Amino acid sequence: MSAVIDNHAPAHGHDSHDHGDHHGAPHGLMRWVTTTNHKDIGTMYLWFSFIMFLVGGVMALTIRAELFEPGLQIVSPEFFNTMTTYHGLIMVFGAIMPAFVGFANWLIPLMIGAPDMAFPRMNNWSFWLLPPAGILLMSSFLLPGGAAGVGWTMYAPLTSQMGPGMDTTIFAVHLLGMSSIMGSINIITTILNMRAPGMTMMKMPMFVWTWLITAYLLIAVMPVLAGAVTMTLTDRHFGTSFFNAAGGGDPVLYQHIFWFFGHPEVYIIAIPAFGVVSQVIPAFSRKPLFGYASMVYATSSIAILSFIVWAHHMYTVGMPVAGQLYFMYATMLIAVPTGVKVFNWVATMWKGSLTFETPMLFALGFLFLFTLGGFTGLVLSLVPVDVQLQDTYYVVAHFHYVMVAGALFSAFAGVYFWFPKWTGKMYDEKLGKIHFWLTLVFFNMIFFVQHFLGLAGMPRRIPDYNPQFTEFNQISTIGAFGFGLSQLLFLYILLKAIKSGKPAEQKQWDGADTLEWTHLPTPMPYHTFENPPTVK
Amino acid sequence: MDKLAPVMDDPRRKDNIRTGIILALLAAASFFGFFAKVYFFR
Amino acid sequence: MDGRKPGKASLLAMVKTVLSAFVGIRRRSGHDEDAVRLTPVQIIVTGVVAAAVFVIGLILLARFIISSAAS
Numbered sequence: 296m297s298a299v300i301d302n303h304a305p306a307h308g309h310d311s312h313d314h315g316d317h318h319g320a321p322h323g324l325m326r327w328v329t330t331t332n333h334k335d336i337g338t339m340y341l342w343f344s345f346i347m348f349l350v351g352g353v354m355a356l357t358i359r360a361e362l363f364e365p366g367l368q369i370v371s372p373e374f375f376n377t378m379t380t381y382h383g384l385i386m387v388f389g390a391i392m393p394a395f396v397g398f399a400n401w402l403i404p405l406m407i408g409a410p411d412m413a414f415p416r417m418n419n420w421s422f423w424l425l426p427p428a429g430i431l432l433m434s435s436f437l438l439p440g441g442a443a444g445v446g447w448t449m450y451a452p453l454t455s456q457m458g459p460g461m462d463t464t465i466f467a468v469h470l471l472g473m474s475s476i477m478g479s480i481n482i483i484t485t486i487l488n489m490r491a492p493g494m495t496m497m498k499m500p501m502f503v504w505t506w507l508i509t510a511y512l513l514i515a516v517m518p519v520l521a522g523a524v525t526m527t528l529t530d531r532h533f534g535t536s537f538f539n540a541a542g543g544g545d546p547v548l549y550q551h552i553f554w555f556f557g558h559p560e561v562y563i564i565a566i567p568a569f570g571v572v573s574q575v576i577p578a579f580s581r582k583p584l585f586g587y588a589s590m591v592y593a594t595s596s597i598a599i600l601s602f603i604v605w606a607h608h609m610y611t612v613g614m615p616v617a618g619q620l621y622f623m624y625a626t627m628l629i630a631v632p633t634g635v636k637v638f639n640w641v642a643t644m645w646k647g648s649l650t651f652e653t654p655m656l657f658a659l660g661f662l663f664l665f666t667l668g669g670f671t672g673l674v675l676s677l678v679p680v681d682v683q684l685q686d687t688y689y690v691v692a693h694f695h696y697v698m699v700a701g702a703l704f705s706a707f708a709g710v711y712f713w714f715p716k717w718t719g720k721m722y723d724e725k726l727g728k729i730h731f732w733l734t735l736v737f738f739n740m741i742f743f744v745q746h747f748l749g750l751a752g753m754p755r756r757i758p759d760y761n762p763q764f765t766e767f768n769q770i771s772t773i774g775a776f777g778f779g780l781s782q783l784l785f786l787y788i789l790l791k792a793i794k795s796g797k798p799a800e801q802k803q804w805d806g807a808d809t810l811e812w813t814h815l816p817t818p819m820p821y822h823t824f825e826n827p828p829t830v831k
Numbered sequence: 832m833d834k835l836a837p838v839m840d841d842p843r844r845k846d847n848i849r850t851g852i853i854l855a856l857l858a859a860a861s862f863f864g865f866f867a868k869v870y871f872f873r
Numbered sequence: 874m875d876g877r878k879p880g881k882a883s884l885l886a887m888v889k890t891v892l893s894a895f896v897g898i899r900r901r902s903g904h905d906e907d908a909v910r911l912t913p914v915q916i917i918v919t920g921v922v923a924a925a926v927f928v929i930g931l932i933l934l935a936r937f938i939i940s941s942a943a944s
Contacts, residue, residue, distance in 0.1 A: 409838070410837040410838050410841065411837065411838045412838070413838060413843075413847040413850075413851070414847065414851060415838060415839065417851075476855075476858045479854070479858075480851050480854040480855055480858070481851075483850070483854055484847050484850045484851050484854065487850055488843050488846045488847050488850055489838070489841075489843060489847070514854060514857055514858045514861065515857075515861055516861075517858070518858050518859070518861035518862030518865065519861060519862075519865050521862055522862055522865045522866045522869070525866075526866075526869065537869065548869065552865070552869065589893075592893065592894035593894070595894060595920075596894050596895045596896075596920075599920060599921075599924050600895070600924070603924065603927075603928055616939055617932070617935045617936050617939050618935075620934075620935035620938060620939070621928075621931050621932050621935040624931045624934065624935065625928070625931055631895075631896060632895070632896065635896070822837060825837045
């Protein structure tokens with residue numbers, strides 16, 4: 296049993312002017328509005344992302360309901376386009392990214408023994424930019440002309456043909472980008488400067504490493520996205536012609552800029568997910584992570600290589616064969632470090648004493664299905680295959696295996712893993728396992744059949760289709776509604792645990808070995824590590 | 832209002848601000864650099 | 874370790890570190906040695922140079938294949 300650090304000792308002798316009480320959280324709504332506490336902010340990020348996940352999920356269900364049968368039944372084609380657009384934008388920028396920033400806020404200070412994030416007031420601002428951005432995004436549905444049906448990639452020249460809903464979307468992306476950049480600055484500074492004595496870089500938990508690398512990626516590419524949408528804005532209103540062919544601009548230029556952001560963005564989402572899985576799998580294997588140093592190196596090189604493969608998203612827009620070959624080779628090679636990581640996770644489990652609680656189940660679900668998504672990515676990296684499959688449901692299936700089975704499963708694993716530490720309450724293990732199996736089965740029901748739809752030639756982003764695709768679309772739609780309902784079970788599990796869960800132990804998982812488990816009591820005090828622990 | 836997190840009086844605060852400013856400049860360089868590249872060279 | 878200071882690594886050792894990083898395979902002992910001998914700036918510079926060499930190599934390979942197919 297490790298020693299519990301005394302958090303009540305006065306820190307730096309400033310106790311005289313803070314009313315002598317900083318043990319508990321303040322009460323009421325203002326606690327959440329004015330908070331600078333990384334735990335509160337992390338909680339808000341996670342709830343915000345869950346709400347956006349449900350909003351984006353309802354949009355996905357609208358898409359699937361329309362596609363239950365060929366022909367137009369429920370929504371108009373224009374509204375269908377807005378559904379695909381905002382489902383993508385909300386899930387990427389509103390749900391998955393904030394969820395992992397929430398994990399970062401909660402865990403990075405705890406894992407490196409810091410009292411809080413380096414810039415607590417900016418941290419508050421980073422979060423509170425998100426709700427206005429979400430409202431701005433949703434308000435575009437109320438504007439004349441409706442929301443922008445341009446796809447989450449916001450390609451020109453479609454963007455110059457949309458109503459004012461496009462402008463609110465652009466401003467929302469600006470806000471989300473600002474929030475991400477400030478969050479990244481905070482994360483990097485915290486990791487570089489605020490580590491406890493003895494916590495060297497190569498002793499940091501893998502999750503902290505993955506966020507350090509991700510934050511650098513964010514700082515490099517979020518401004519590029521901001522630039523791209525700003526150019527779209529000036530093209531729309533201020534007479535520039537960056538992407539407007541009529542004024543001498545180039546629509547394909549937009550695609551290059553967008554994917555120069557977009558491909559690293561894939562890794563911005565995936566790398567923190569790798570980090571969570573790299574904490575969960577060793578804990579339930581009761582072994583240290585296999586090849587820690589090579590994991591760090593592999594993650595860094597994935598980050599670097601992610602900058603040089605962007606045009607594999609645009610093989611068919613017109614480029615020299617030499618260009619296609621270059622991007623094909625580069626894309627195939629990026630699979631090598633990713634494969635090393637999968638190998639390392641499997642090797643971590645090798646001869647471990649494994650148990651299969653809910654977090655481990657989700658981590659294993661991640662491992663299987665993310666690998667499948669990676670392989671279909673490898674298939675799509677081949678130019679001749681991609682020419683056939685681009686813009687079909689095969690692509691939709693591929694990236695949902697990466698985004699849902701990769702990032703979302705890992706986020707579920709993380710929530711179940713740290714929930715006992717965060718709240719001091721234990722969730723219902725049996726219900727958690729049911730949630731996992733329902734999610735796994737329904738996920739594959741939605742997306743596995745979409746591989747075949749794509750191979751048979753069903754295009755994506757359409758509200759209507761040939762009757763020959765009907766059966767697989769119906770399986771997919773039924774799966775989608777099952778998946779959606781399963782997430783309500785997740786909400787029930789969380790609320791039930793918060794309300795009446797059994798008290799959790801300090802070290803709920805006996806294989807967990809990071810500072811938050813070994814050095815802090817459960818439930819945690821409001822401020823932790825005001826006196827840093829010494830790491831041997 | 833809650834007592835600001837203890838990091839505000841942390842002796843490492845100065846380093847934090849310096850690191851933060853450097854990172855903010857990096858982000859700004861990325862934004863304006865890309866804008867300039869597209870504007871002038873396309 | 875044996876009193877070696879950071880910045881005393883040979884170019885070869887640095888390239889070896891960065892290349893093993895790109896593949897993602899590294900022995901723990903190899904890493905420990907690097908940690909003593911290499912500074913972060915050296916690693917970043919070498920990494921960027923290696924990435925550039927990688928890109929140029931792939932471009933040359935692509936061009937070579939095109940030209941040999943055309944003839």
